[in-house]
Each structure stands twice: as C-alpha cells, then as structure tokens.
Amino acid sequence: MLTHTFCHIPRLGAHTERELWRSGCRHWDYFLEHSHEFSTGAVSRDEAKRAIEESTEALAERNHQYFADSLSSKEAWRAWPEFGDKIFYLDIETDGGQSGDSITTVGLYDGKEFTCLVKGQDLGDFPDVISRAGMLVTFFGQGFDIPMLKKAFPLVPFDQIHLDLCFALKRVGVRGGLKKIEKQFGIARGDETDGLSGMDAIRLWRQYQRGDDSSLETLIEYNREDVVNLEVLAAITYGKLRDETLGMAGLTPADFDQPSARLF
DNA sequence: GGCTTCTCGGCTTTGTCTGA
C-alpha cells in the first residue's frame, strides 16, 4: 500500500490522493514517469515528484525514520506490509503506582519470537532491543505505553513508524478495549490468562514481589498473549482500512493490481 | 483518576489554476 500512497507528501491530502487514483495514477513509479499528466492539488508537480523520488529511495534503503516523519499517525497502517520484517508488537505492564507507576514488564513480538523484559532482570536491555525496530504496533500505545517508555528511557529516540490499533480500529467502526475486540474477532486466550485485565497484571506483579514466582510466569504469559494477538488484529485492521480507503475512491484492491497501478 | 491522543468542525492560510 505504501507505494500507492501520495498523502504523505506535505500539503497533499486524502482528497488529492483519491483524485490521482481515480485518474489512473496509482503507483509511485507511474507518477514519476507521467507526473505532467496529473493534478497534484495545492502542491506543485515538481515538488510532488521530488517527494516521490525521496520516498522511493527511502523505501529501498529501509529508512523507517523517513516514513515515521512523513506519514501521519493516522496513515501509519499503510507501511505495515512493507516494514513487516522490522516490526515489534509491543505492550507494557506497570506496578500501578507502587513506585511512581513504573514499568514492570515490556513484551515484544517480532512476528516470530516473543521477548519479555522484566524489571530487576533484563529491562535495561530495552534500548538495545528496540533499536532493531522500524515499526511499532501497540494498542493505545500513543496514550499509555510510549509516554511511559519515553519517561523510563529518555535517551531512546522512538523514531519508528507507530501504528496504534486502538485508533485505527475505531476508524473502521470497531470500538472497545483490547480484550473485548479480541473476543469480537474470535481470538481466544489460554485458560490461565482468560479474563485477566491490566489491574490483574498489577496484582500478579505484587504477588511476585512477595515471593510467588508462578505469578510472574502468569504475568509473562498474559503479556505474551497481548502482543501476539496484536499481530492478528493488525492484519484485520490493515485489510479493513485498505478496503475502506480504496472504497472512498470507488476502487477495490484489484484495481491496484492493474498494470498501470503496479508499474506502467 | 490522570494522562494522552483521537476525531470533528470551523476558521485561516497558502498555493495552483484559469482567464483576461
């Protein structure tokens, strides 16, 4: 979807992008060869062409910072397939204000492997682990996880593309908390963690601190299911947003498979 | 409960296009 995107160009909005698609310009490569044939709204054609040349180069170099800056958070979903090999699904748990509301665990899932960094053990490795990510996927991370992490790790730049599924799903009419949405899409949890909430995560951490090691195991499993399930939700969200975005232009995903859409 | 960001609507600003 990223190579069909034009609304990341400064001062070029969704309306102009839809007009470009409708008039047959559906891929960066096509625009670069035929830019003189299309209207780019309030942006000059030369400026738009320069932006698309930069975008092509940035994608070839896997430069996630470029797209983190140019793509609005609302449109971050478009980069999900292109940066799939540099994604971390992320979720944190906290102690609920026990010591200034500090982070107890950080769960990270790259699509293959789950890593849980635990306070007092390996949480200090977070800056090193996160430096490998080009894109972060969270649920309400913009409102909670990322501000908390920025506070705990002020030297980490957090320059990744950030897809917040909470707001992305809301755009396609799916509302509610993470657990409610998981149920809505038939995503099941294990017997041990089914029904647990963020408040239970705080309780489990406190039990662990009192010497109950099995509580930490349950907390890590809860954290693991949170981030692994984010991948399933991201795929659902991507499909829904793509269909809705194309639908607003009177197009379907099949229209992007046309030769002119792919190349020329 | 506090925090943060979202959406939405209205207004302002900026740049392109078109015709004289």
Added chain:
DNA sequence: TCAGACAAAGCCGAGAAGCC
C-alpha cells in the same frame, strides 16, 4: 503577467475514549 476563484492543509479547542 496578474488577479480572482478555488481547493487543500494547518491550526485550535471541545469532547470522547482507553490505558494502567
């Protein structure tokens, strides 16, 4: 070349929402 019309982005504030 220039001025007016038009389109789109930016900005702001209010209210809503979900996180722990």
